[in-house]
Amino acid sequence: xxxxxxxxxxxxxKLQGVQxxxxxxxxxxxxxxxxxxxxxxxxxVDVKASEEVWRVSLTYTRQEASLVSGDLADETIDxxxxxxxxxxxxWWHTKDTERASxxxxxxxx
Numbered sequence: 507x508x509x510x511x512x513x514x515x516x517x518x519x520k521l522q523g524v525q526x527x528x529x530x531x532x533x534x535x536x537x538x539x540x541x542x543x544x545x546x547x548x549x550x551v552d553v554k555a556s557e558e559v560w561r562v563s564l565t566y567t568r569q570e571a572s573l574v575s576g577d578l579a580d581e582t583i584d585x586x587x588x589x590x591x592x593x594x595x596x597w598w599h600t601k602d603t604e605r606a607s608x609x610x611x612x613x614x615x
Contacts, residue, residue, distance in 0.1 A: 507544060508574045514540040516578050520587035521551070527595045531555050535594070547571040549590060552614065555598055559615040564593055 508516075518538040525533050534554040541548040547566040552559065570589065573582050600607040 507576070508578050510540040510543050512578060513543055513547070513574050514538060516583045517549075517586055517590070520583055521590055525591050525594070530595075531598070533594060533598060543571070543574050545571065547574060551590065551594060553594060553598075558613060560611045560613050562594055562597055562611045564590055564610070 517540070521538055522535045525535060527533075532555070535551060536554055536559070537552040539550040541550055545567070547570060549564040549566075551562045551564065553562055554560075566589070570586075573586060576582075597607050597610050601611050602608070
């Protein structure tokens with residue numbers, strides 16, 4: 507099983523930086539912290555969008571969490587980065603209207 511540090515290093519290399527979703531507002535991933543890898547994969551992601559800085563907590567269980575139970579192959583990390591990126595953009599667009607999304611993020615600035 508990969509350690510939290512290994513996942514953080516590999517995933518951070520793929521996820522950090524400015525992310526674009528079509529013509530919408532770009533979101534910059536500033537920092538990634540992997541809080542746990544088992545039994546759930548817990549990620550805290552600091553993001554900046556529209557001059558606001560937020561910490562978004564992403565929790566992956568079952569199938570997604572099991573992805574880090576073996577070797578961290580490039581395709582595994584690419585998939586996790588895509589999954590996290592998708593969830594960050596989904597959170598951004600729904601944080602003001604969905605109760606579950608609102609609980610995922612804390613505004614830092």
